[in-house]
Amino acid sequence: MFDWNDLKYFLAVARHQSTIAAGKSLGLSQSTVQRRLAELERAIGQPLVERRPSGYRLTKFGEELLPHAERIEAAVTDFERRINDEAHDLTGVIRVTCPEPIIGRMTKSALIERFQARHPKLRIEFVTSDRYLDLSKGEADVAFRSGDTDDELVGRKVADSIWAVYASRSYVEQHGRPAAVSDLPNHPLVGFDETLSMHRASIWLRDVAPEVKMSARTNSVLGLVYAVKSGLGIGPLPASLGDAEPDLVRVLGPIQELSRSWRLLAHPDLRRVPRIAAFFDFILAERELVKTILA
Amino acid sequence: MFDWNDLKYFLAVARHQSTIAAGKSLGLSQSTVQRRLAELERAIGQPLVERRPSGYRLTKFGEELLPHAERIEAAVTDFERRINDEAHDLTGVIRVTCPEPIIGRMTKSALIERFQARHPKLRIEFVTSDRYLDLSKGEADVAFRSGDTDDELVGRKVADSIWAVYASRSYVEQHGRPAAVSDLPNHPLVGFDETLSMHRASIWLRDVAPEVKMSARTNSVLGLVYAVKSGLGIGPLPASLGDAEPDLVRVLGPIQELSRSWRLLAHPDLRRVPRIAAFFDFILAERELVKTILA
DNA sequence: ACGCGATTATGCACTTCTGCGGCGGGGTTG
DNA sequence: CAACCCCGCCGCAGAAGTGCATAATCGCGT
Known part of the structure; x- marks a missing residue:
């Protein structure tokens, strides 16, 4: 069983095309990167990179292996995220309010289930009423709104409302x-x-x-x-x-x-609470999908 | 970024429920396993195992993390498999012959695409004719047959033919x-x-x-x-x-x-050729699925 | 043609990790 | 109750890995 850490070096070198840049990005010395990569090649029995004066370049075989290494990296990222959730006690419910017609689109799209996959211990609840819910009174945690800005709330634009x-x-x-x-x-x-x-x-x-x-x-x-x-x-x-x-x-x-902007809003007291911050981070990362929902 | 190798120890301990057994299975000393696992817990900031006189037992949090770690392991296995393929030059075509009615079931099931996913450089070709193709003459590489055994061929039973x-x-x-x-x-x-x-x-x-x-x-x-x-x-x-x-x-x-047995057959000269061996290994690993196809 | 900058590769001192052996503890079986 | 086995933990010495400084190589622009 080869050294799994060496995959980090392989990935970094593939991305930065040189041991020096890769080392910097990893906070390690260039020597280490060069030696670990050489060790990985030895373990694999095939060269992964071509040594060039301008740096390292992936060989054909290296290119083939890269997506596999990236899948491993993605799995590790999930693992780390799960740890992070636990560290910040990301459990509980996020009450989201938005105009009624949007709720259907939200739940039908893959957005919510993607959120569940990323934060399995958080639950999203849609709350709505015939009037605007008051986030200051705690009637909901966050809101998607396209109206004019409520000065008391903070948030970020996520799409245009036409x-x-x-x-x-x-x-x-x-x-x-x-x-x-x-x-x-x-x-x-x-x-x-x-x-x-x-x-x-x-x-x-x-x-x-x-x-x-x-x-x-x-x-x-x-x-x-x-x-x-x-x-x-x-x-x-x-x-x-x-x-x-x-x-x-x-x-x-x-x-x-x-025309206004769609904004994701929250009360400033809540904005930095871990589970709300996680929701904001997620929505902003998925902005493109959100735009198609609110389009 | 934590030490990816520590995941190996975590997995081994989760499986063997003790550092000694885990160490043996990894070919390492017990001390190392215990220290690496402690280090992993320190990096994560949460205990993963409960120390018991009878050994280690995963905590609730450890149980939650286990599937993630297993996904990483699976991705690494894929990575290694890909390397192995390259080392044994697993490229080319495998010509499979079987009774015509089976071909449709084979291609419709997920079997072939799974094989492609596992060995992307190998291609499967179905060849058939109104008579039995002669593997000795190289008319095909392997055959699924339920008839009586041809003494010249070697193979393994994969299902019953009723x-x-x-x-x-x-x-x-x-x-x-x-x-x-x-x-x-x-x-x-x-x-x-x-x-x-x-x-x-x-x-x-x-x-x-x-x-x-x-x-x-x-x-x-x-x-x-x-x-x-x-x-x-x-x-x-x-x-x-x-x-x-x-x-x-x-x-x-x-x-x-x-009633006879369905057998996967090949000429003995070919049976140990890497690409044929890979096909055998795969079919035997997927025996359950194959049974439903030949059922 | 020649120096400049960026790169890989290696020698050496230092740090870290690993294996070994030993200790203590807690069940289990005569 | 005592012997035994499997377990976790720890100290020590040797092995392996890391960083720094440095040599060697190559392309590029002047």
Whole structure:
């Protein structure tokens, strides 16, 4: 059984293409790297690198072996992560709140199960309600929100939130589509009711179509989607939801005034708590996947 | 970065439950095992084992870590295997011959792709023909056969080959089923034609139903299956094929005289050639899966 | 053509690790 | 109860590994 540590040197040399650079990256002397790698080659019985004046270069055989070594390294990283979790007592529940329509996308995507795989002792719980939960009161630990920033919370942008104006296909066939934002008052509009009167979509509608009586009002984004789908009128929706509905068509392109950033937020007191920090680290590492979920 | 070699000690101790036994299995002294394991615990910052008079026992945390360590070990094993392949120049093609109906099962099962994963530089080729290929002439390298042993070839049993007498469902409905083997001459029988007159199924049929004129004859096992399915008559089939056909029913239980062992065979000159030996090793290791294929 | 910088390889002193032998403890079996 | 076996732990001497300094090699730019 050969020396498993020598795999570290092999990997480092493969990456830095020289024993000196590899040694530095490992916090070891160049001599050691050179000798351990030579020892590994002796144990294997085949050369792994070509000695060049400019440094080491993997041989063909070395290239073939590299992915195997990387799998070992990945397994070790998992092992270390598990240890780290234990050291920081990463157990318990993380209560996540986000707009209801997002929850389904979250759970259907591989995001949550990947998190479970990485932190088996942490559990994610989605909590939601018809109003914004108050993280300061501990109603949830973290939130995905695209609204305006709450000064009390800290967080990081994870994606863009784009809004556009949608109508149902049948509506467009019967009544046509608005030519521009200024044309909106000539169409029946759907929007939020008074409970969400300060939502930026409500404000924007009052701004571009003052004095217009709404043909329908709802108290949730999802309600808005259904109202537009039913053909009651046209209205602004998050592009992620509108585009996902085959019955809806985007009649006015992205509305600058309504666009915000999706942010992952937490109360500053909680942000550095290990299990919350772990969630942040994970989400930021998986930012690309998160973007497709919130798209 | 902790000492990867210490994982070996952890694994050995987990398996042997004592540092002495672990040391022996690793060819090392007991002191080393005990010290390395203590060092690993120090690096991790958590105890992995409980010291008992009877030896070491994994703690709860150790149990949790064990599967991770085993994954690392498995990855290392792959790495070593790859090296071994290179050392023995495991490249090239292995020509496998077997009865035609088996080929489909082989390729559909995970067997072949597992072999590819284990020996990426080896390729498996199935060769077949209407007659038995002659391994001595190099027409193929190895063969799966259930027939009688060819003295010139060497090999190992990998599964049982069971034959029974089958009839189509419609045949049974119209004409009933034979009560015993002795009843067979009263039914229309299907069997092999003269090209396979020495096949043990042909010999058995002549024995239990002499003087009977066959209602249909074919030159392959697969032909036999179709003949029985079409209702032309009843006849002996490998249970693996007969049971797989929903239209067929087994009318007479396993026939002792027709049962043989499935064997993996090769010419003795080839048996120890690295790539053939590798194939043998693999098939024997996967014997359970092979049994379900040949079942 | 020649020096500069980056690289690999090696000699030497020092540190660390390993194996051996021995000790003490706790079961188990006559 | 006593002998025995298997166990973990520890001190010591020898073996192996590590770092530092240095030599040797090669490409590149001036």
